Amino acid sequence: MLKYKNLLVLFLFFILFIGQAGATEVPFDVIWNPSQFLDCVKFEIVGLCVRGHPPRVGLKIKVWRPELLVETVKNPGESVVPFVGETVSSIAQQSLKSLIGTTITSGSQETTQAKLQFNEVHVYDFPLKNLLGLFYGGLWCMGSFSDWGALGFFKYFSELDFMEWRFGTMESIIHLPKIITNIACVSPVNPPTCMRYWGPIYPRTGFLTHQSEVVGSAGDVFRAVSNASLISFNHVKIFPLTWSAGRDDKVMMLFPKPSGCLTIGTNPLSWEGGRTSPTGEYLWMYWRRVSCCIL
Numbered sequence: 001m002l003k004y005k006n007l008l009v010l011f012l013f014f015i016l017f018i019g020q021a022g023a024t025e026v027p028f029d030v031i032w033n034p035s036q037f038l039d040c041v042k043f044e045i046v047g048l049c050v051r052g053h054p055p056r057v058g059l060k061i062k063v064w065r066p067e068l069l070v071e072t073v074k075n076p077g078e079s080v081v082p083f084v085g086e087t088v089s090s091i092a093q094q095s096l097k098s099l100i101g102t103t104i105t106s107g108s109q110e111t112t113q114a115k116l117q118f119n120e121v122h123v124y125d126f127p128l129k130n131l132l133g134l135f136y137g138g139l140w141c142m143g144s145f146s147d148w149g150a151l152g153f154f155k156y157f158s159e160l161d162f163m164e165w166r167f168g169t170m171e172s173i174i175h176l177p178k179i180i181t182n183i184a185c186v187s188p189v190n191p192p193t194c195m196r197y198w199g200p201i202y203p204r205t206g207f208l209t210h211q212s213e214v215v216g217s218a219g220d221v222f223r224a225v226s227n228a229s230l231i232s233f234n235h236v237k238i239f240p241l242t243w244s245a246g247r248d249d250k251v252m253m254l255f256p257k258p259s260g261c262l263t264i265g266t267n268p269l270s271w272e273g274g275r276t277s278p279t280g281e282y283l284w285m286y287w288r289r290v291s292c293c294i295l
Contacts, residue, residue: 025079025080025081025082025085026080026081026082026254026255026283028082030254030255030258030283031069031081031082031128031254032128032131033254033258034131034132034135036252036258037066037132037252037285038132038135039260039261040064040066040250040252040260040261040287041063041064041065041132041136042062042063042064043061043062043063043136043139044061044062044063045059045060045061046060046061046062046291047059047060048060049293050293051293051295052295056295058293058294058295059139059293059294060291060292060293060294061139061140061141061291061292061294062141062289062290062291063132063136063140063141063289063290063291064250064261064287064288064289064290065129065132065141065143065287065288065289065290066126066128066129066132066252066285066286066287067125067126067129067143067286067287067288068123068124068125068126068155068225068285068286069081069123069124069125069126069254069283069284069285069286070121070122070123070124070221070224070225070251070283070284070285070286071121071122071124071281071282071283071284072119072120072121072217072220072221072281072282072284073119073120073121073122073280073281073282074119074120074279074280074281075120076092076093076120076159077089077090077091077092077093077120077159078120078281079122080255080281080283081122081124081283083148083149084124084148084149084153084154087149087154088122088157091154091157091159091160092120092157092159092160093159095157095159095160095162115209115210115211116207116208116209117207117208117209117210117213117215117216117217117219117220118206118207118208118216119158119206119216119217119220119280119282120157120158120159120206121156121157121158121165121206121220121221121223121224122154122156122157122158123155123156123157123224123225123228123286124153124154124155125145125146125152125153125154125155125239126145126285127145127146127147127148127153128145129143129145130142130143130145139294140294141290141291141292142292143290146239151238151239152239153239154238154239155228155237155238155239155240155241156224156225156227156228156235156237156238157238158206158224160236160237160238161227161235161236161237162236164204164205164227164234164235164236165205165206165227165235166205166206166207167205168203168204168205170234171202171203171204171205171234172203174234175202175203175204178193178201178202179200179202179203181193181194182194182200182202185199185200192247194265195219195222195247195264195265196247196264196265196266196267197215197265197266197267197268198210198215198218198219198222198264198265198268199215199219201222201223201226204223204224204226204227204232204235205223206220206223208220208223212268212272212276213276213277213280214253214268214272214275214276214277214282215268215272217282217284218251218253218262218284221251221284221286222245222249222251222264225241225245225249225286226244226245228240228241229241229243229244229245230242231244243288246264247263247264247265248263248264248289249263249264249286249287249288249289250262250263250264250286250287250288251264251284251285251286251287252284252285252287253275253282253283253284254283254284254285255277255281255282255283256275256277256278256281256282257274257275259271259275261287
């Protein structure tokens, strides 16, 4: 019963979202495009399982579930995500002003090195994640979700994590052994401290050296989601994630031009062409592999 109640709640958000799509920064079909998303789900029945009291036999399934919306922007407080632009701007600018005594504009964030990328990143919950279960007859691994714009909807803003996202002081101390291995990231076969073709994971700051702005955005998405985890104690979170990002997770570009699902670090030659944003703003979906027992 609880499962179907959650689906009903999600459906109501779905209807609400459609009704207000005209006022959004990006069209509704950018945020909710089942035909595109279903290619990433990879629904799989892997066997039988036992659950409950008394024990009952069910089906064990595995799916890729869309967990998060993540955007990268050049100006602090900017947002392309529907309904939350004013809230994001207020939180970001007020936090920066309290930290450094002034607001920051894009001019303050420009980098002088052509290959040095920098982005502000905002990590949000994806409240519609369980609606995909409707396409599988309700056979779905239900995930917790927060209402659109509620406190739990906001996970991580790089503006709130000002010191670590820009300077990485604690990152450089805590993860020094991993940072030392960054030289190995230039090799296609590199250690787990690298995002394969996208560069090193550590330090998890907003600065990433790569010739592609698109890849710089993707890399900052992974770093920000990693920072949003509860165990990343040196980073400031709004509502921490209870799971940790991993190199086997996937991302999907939603804006400015949709991509398929990409494993973290996928060779840019196979996907980044024609996807550079003229405004430097990008919106991504973050996917995670989950399994569950369906009775």
